Amino acid sequence: MKLFKSKLMRLTRPALPPEVKDDPIHVRIRDVHKSYGDHHVLKGVSLDIHRGKTNLVIGPSGSGKTVLMRQLIRLERPDSGQLLVNGIDFAKLEGLDLAAMRRTFGMVFQMSALFDSMTVFDNVAFPLREHTDLSRNEVHDRVMDRLAGLGVAGAARKLPAQLSGGMQKRVAVARAMILESEILIYDEPTTGLDPITTEMVDDLIVEAEEMFGVTSIVISHDMASVVRIADYLSFLHHGEIAASGTREELLNSEHPATREFVRASRISLD
Amino acid sequence: MKLLLAPFAELGALSRLFGETVFWGIRPPYRGRLLVEAMEFIGIGSIFIVSLTALFVGGVLALQLVDGFRDFGAENQTGAVIGLALAREVGPVFAALMVTSRAGSAMTTELGSMRVTNQIDALVTMAVSPVQYLVFPRVVAGFVMVPVLTMLFNVVGVFGAFFVAVTLLGLDPGVFMDRLKWLVDWDDVSQGLIKAMVFGVAVTLIACRHGFYAQGGAAGVGRATNRAVVQSAIAILMLDYLVTSIVLGEGLF
Numbered sequence: 001m002k003l004f005k006s007k008l009m010r011l012t013r014p015a016l017p018p019e020v021k022d023d024p025i026h027v028r029i030r031d032v033h034k035s036y037g038d039h040h041v042l043k044g045v046s047l048d049i050h051r052g053k054t055n056l057v058i059g060p061s062g063s064g065k066t067v068l069m070r071q072l073i074r075l076e077r078p079d080s081g082q083l084l085v086n087g088i089d090f091a092k093l094e095g096l097d098l099a100a101m102r103r104t105f106g107m108v109f110q111m112s113a114l115f116d117s118m119t120v121f122d123n124v125a126f127p128l129r130e131h132t133d134l135s136r137n138e139v140h141d142r143v144m145d146r147l148a149g150l151g152v153a154g155a156a157r158k159l160p161a162q163l164s165g166g167m168q169k170r171v172a173v174a175r176a177m178i179l180e181s182e183i184l185i186y187d188e189p190t191t192g193l194d195p196i197t198t199e200m201v202d203d204l205i206v207e208a209e210e211m212f213g214v215t216s217i218v219i220s221h222d223m224a225s226v227v228r229i230a231d232y233l234s235f236l237h238h239g240e241i242a243a244s245g246t247r248e249e250l251l252n253s254e255h256p257a258t259r260e261f262v263r264a265s266r267i268s269l270d
Numbered sequence: 271m272k273l274l275l276a277p278f279a280e281l282g283a284l285s286r287l288f289g290e291t292v293f294w295g296i297r298p299p300y301r302g303r304l305l306v307e308a309m310e311f312i313g314i315g316s317i318f319i320v321s322l323t324a325l326f327v328g329g330v331l332a333l334q335l336v337d338g339f340r341d342f343g344a345e346n347q348t349g350a351v352i353g354l355a356l357a358r359e360v361g362p363v364f365a366a367l368m369v370t371s372r373a374g375s376a377m378t379t380e381l382g383s384m385r386v387t388n389q390i391d392a393l394v395t396m397a398v399s400p401v402q403y404l405v406f407p408r409v410v411a412g413f414v415m416v417p418v419l420t421m422l423f424n425v426v427g428v429f430g431a432f433f434v435a436v437t438l439l440g441l442d443p444g445v446f447m448d449r450l451k452w453l454v455d456w457d458d459v460s461q462g463l464i465k466a467m468v469f470g471v472a473v474t475l476i477a478c479r480h481g482f483y484a485q486g487g488a489a490g491v492g493r494a495t496n497r498a499v500v501q502s503a504i505a506i507l508m509l510d511y512l513v514t515s516i517v518l519g520e521g522l523f
Contacts, residue, residue, distance in 0.1 A: 126396070
C-alpha cells in the first residue's frame with residue numbers, strides 16, 4: 001500500500017507569503033565563509049541577488065566563484081554565514097527540508113551535465129517524472145513545449161553527445177526550468193564556446209529570464225561576454241566581494257583589482 | 271600515521287554511505303524500474319561469466335581431488351567434498367569475485383564518470399538524492415543477485431566436476447551423486463547464501479563508494495575503478511573468514 005502512496009510524498013517547494021514575493025532581494029548572502037583544510041576560500045562573502053534580474057558574479061580564476069556557487073545551491077555547506085532565500089536560511093537546512101528547498105533553484109552547469117545515457121526528451125522530462133504526478137501525455141506536451149520554446153524540439157530523440165555545445169546549453173536550460181524554478185544559476189556558461197555560440201548563450205539567459213520571469217545568477221570569469229546582459233554585478237576577489245552594484249557602478253569602480261579586471265577585459269559602457 | 275588510519279577512514283566512509291543508503295532507501299519515491307535494471311545488469315549480465323568459471327572451477331577441483339584421493343583410495347568422496355566446498359566457500363567467493371570484476375568495475379566507472387561530469391551534482395540540484403537514485407538500487411540488486419549467482423555457480427560447478435570425475439576419470443556416477451547428497455545439506459547451502467548476501471552488499475557498496483566520490487577527471491575514474499576492484503577482492507576474502515567464524519561459532523578471537 002505504501003508503494004502506491006509514494007507519489008503523494010514527493011518533495012514540494014515551500015509556499016511563499018505575499019510580502020516575500022514582493023521583496024526585490026531574492027537571496028541575501030551574508031558573511032559566508034568556507035575553508036578546505038588550511039585554505040580559506042570564502043572570507044565572509046556578502047551580496048544581494050535581485051529578484052527577476054540577471055545577477056553576474058565575476059572574478060578571476062581562483063577567486064572562489066565556483067566554491068560560492070556550490071554553497072549557494074548547497075552542494076556543500078558553508079562553514080558559517082547565512083544564505084537567506086525568500087527569507088529562509090538555506091545554509092541551516094538538512095535532509096528532506098533541504099531537498100525540498102532545492103526546488104527553488106535550477107542549475108545550468110558549465111559542461112551542461114546532461115545525463116548522457118538519456119535522450120534530450122528524457123533529460124528534460126526527468127524532473128517532471130521525479131517530482132510531479134503528471135500523466136505521460138502531460139509530461140510529453142510540457143517537455144516538447146519547453147524544447148520548442150528554446151528552439152531544440154528537433155533534438156528531442158537525440159543523445160546529448162550528438163548535440164553542439166550551444167544546443168546542450170539550451171537543453172540544460174530547458175531541464176533547469178521545467179519545474180518553473182524561481183532562480184536559475186549558470187556556472188561559467190560561455191567558457192570554451194566560440195564567439196557566436198557565446199552570444200547565443202547570452203541571449204538565451206535573457207530569453208529565459210523574460211520567458212519564465214526567473215532570477216538569473218551568472219557565475220563567470222568571462223566579463224566581456226556576459227556584461228552586456230547583466231543588471232547587477234559583483235566582483236569576487238580573493239574570496240571577498242570587492243565591488244558590487246549596477247553595471248555602470250561596477251565599471252566605474254575605484255577598487256584597484258576591479259579596475260584592473262575591467263581594464264583587462266577590454267570593456268566599456270559604450 | 272595517515273597511512274595507518276587510512277583503512278579506518280575508508281571503513282568510516284563505507285559505513286556512512288551504507289547508513290545513507292538505508293536512510294534514503296526506506297523513503298519514497300520507490301523506483302522499481304531502476305532496481306530491475308540494476309538486477310538485470312548484475313544478475314542476468316553475469317550469468318555467462320559465472321557459469322563459465324563455475325564449469326572450470328568444478329572441473330579442476332574434480333581433477334585435483336580424484337588425483338589426491340586415489341593415493342589413499344578415497345576417490346568415492348570426491349562428489350561430497352566438491353559439493354561441500356562449492357556450497358560453503360567456492361560458490362559465494364567466486365560468484366562475488368566475478369560480480370566485482372564485471373559489474374562492480376562497471377558501476378564504479380559509470381558513477382565516477384557521472385561525478386566528474388557533474389551529473390551527480392545535477393541530480394542533487396534537481397532535489398533527487400543521488401544515494402537513493404544511484405546507490406540504493408545497486409546495493410539491493412547485489413544483495414539479491416549475488417546469492418542467485420552463487421546458486422548458479424554451485425549447480426554448474428557440480429556439473430563441471432561430475433563431467434570431469436565421471437566422464438573423463440571414470441568415477442561411478444551413482445557414487446559421486448550419492449556421496450554429494452549424503453554430505454551436503456541445506457545448512458551448508460544456506461551458509462554459502464548468507465555469505466553471498468554479505469558479499470553482494472559489500473562489493474556493490476565499495477563499487478558505488480569509489481565511483482560516487484571519484485575526482486580528477488578520466489584518470490581519477492580509472493584510479494577509483496582500480497581501488498574499487500582491489501578493495502572488493504580483499505573485502506570478500508576478509509568477510510569470508512569473518513562470516514564463517516560467526517556461522518561456525520569458532521575462530522573469531
